[in-house]
Amino acid sequence: MASKVVSAFVDASSEASSSSYQPVISVENLVHRYENRTALNGVSFDVRPAELFGLLGPNGSGKTTLFRILSTLMIPSAGRATILGSDSVREPARLRRQIGVVFQSQSIDLKLTAYENLWHQGHLYGLRGTALKTRIQEILERVGLAERAEELVETFSGGMQRRIELAKGLLHHPGVLLLDEPTTGLDPGARRDLWQYLQILRDEERVSVLVTTHLMEEAERCDRLAIMNEGNLVALGTPTELKAEIGGDVVLLDAAHDAGLLAERIRDRFHVETTVLENQVRIEREGAHRFVTEVVEAFPGEIEALSVSKPALEDVFIRRTGHKFWSETNTEAAQSSSETHRR
Numbered sequence: 001m002a003s004k005v006v007s008a009f010v011d012a013s014s015e016a017s018s019s020s021y022q023p024v025i026s027v028e029n030l031v032h033r034y035e036n037r038t039a040l041n042g043v044s045f046d047v048r049p050a051e052l053f054g055l056l057g058p059n060g061s062g063k064t065t066l067f068r069i070l071s072t073l074m075i076p077s078a079g080r081a082t083i084l085g086s087d088s089v090r091e092p093a094r095l096r097r098q099i100g101v102v103f104q105s106q107s108i109d110l111k112l113t114a115y116e117n118l119w120h121q122g123h124l125y126g127l128r129g130t131a132l133k134t135r136i137q138e139i140l141e142r143v144g145l146a147e148r149a150e151e152l153v154e155t156f157s158g159g160m161q162r163r164i165e166l167a168k169g170l171l172h173h174p175g176v177l178l179l180d181e182p183t184t185g186l187d188p189g190a191r192r193d194l195w196q197y198l199q200i201l202r203d204e205e206r207v208s209v210l211v212t213t214h215l216m217e218e219a220e221r222c223d224r225l226a227i228m229n230e231g232n233l234v235a236l237g238t239p240t241e242l243k244a245e246i247g248g249d250v251v252l253l254d255a256a257h258d259a260g261l262l263a264e265r266i267r268d269r270f271h272v273e274t275t276v277l278e279n280q281v282r283i284e285r286e287g288a289h290r291f292v293t294e295v296v297e298a299f300p301g302e303i304e305a306l307s308v309s310k311p312a313l314e315d316v317f318i319r320r321t322g323h324k325f326w327s328e329t330n331t332e333a334a335q336s337s338s339e340t341h342r343r
Contacts, residue, residue, distance in 0.1 A: 042232075178210050
């Protein structure tokens with residue numbers, strides 16, 4: 001039943017907007033399998049022009065596999081992905097010229113200067129001479145490192161090194177920028193600066209940006225999100241739209257004894273839906289502050305602690321999957337994926 005609801009939600013979102021734009025990225029029923037594990041299970045979505053689009057999911061959700069397919073590093077088991085009209089399987093060389101890619105792992109040469117890193121990157125894309133020199137100067141100014149062009153990258157902070165990674169990805173004027181968890185290892189200030197720059201790219205240069213993340217606060221900054229879990233697309237929409245489906249406050253009750261039994265008794269007494277999360281009972285309810293008073297009075301000594309909060313993206317994930325964003329299930333999936341890649 002849950003999968004049908006998700007499918008209907010995704011289809012409705014796609015139909016509502018398909019007539020008003022030509023997608024820059026189109027993902028159609030992508031499937032990918034690693035031996036006995038399905039990493040992607042029929043994933044479909046579009047990315048619009050000049051959109052900051054997020055792939056949100058815990059480790060093992062399939063977002064990195066999807067990223068590799070979009071960047072032509074992997075061929076899907078089934079389905080199709082196109083970027084600016086180029087097919088990732090049939091036209092990989094053409095597609096690569098239209099995208100910029102920033103991987104999670106570092107790709108810059110620390111023993112070269114900022115200028116030298118970009119000079120070598122430019123040669124890979126056929127840029128030469130004055131045109132390349134001019135473009136390097138432009139992009140270094142854009143990322144705020146023009147005055148440090150001749151300094152070795154190993155002397156840069158983590159945030160500055162990440163800006164050089166971005167400069168490499170943007171050097172050849174791509175229409176689409178793909179970033180795989182780009183803030184990994186950055187301090188909060190550098191993380192904030194990076195996201196501000198991505199918004200500038202979207203607004204001033206009209207670059208479409210697709211970014212993978214497992215951080216809720218980063219996902220909130222995206223125009224739209226595809227939320228993934230265990231290879232499935234479980235939600236698609238703007239952060240505001242997704243949180244609005246909760247329709248009330250979120251109540252978490254820490255059970256003193258058996259959370260499952262407490263959830264059952266609350267359902268019977270108050271006729272509300274409950275979800276058991278480890279030793280917590282989760283309830284979505286309007287007027288929650290009044291409701292929790294009634295619950296505590298009805299079950300004295302059975303509730304150790306409680307919280308009431310407005311809906312967050314974590315709550316959307318729980319509603320769609322029935323478990324927390326970080327759980328033993330997706331941790332084990334991530335470990336399995338890592339072992340498969342090593343083999």
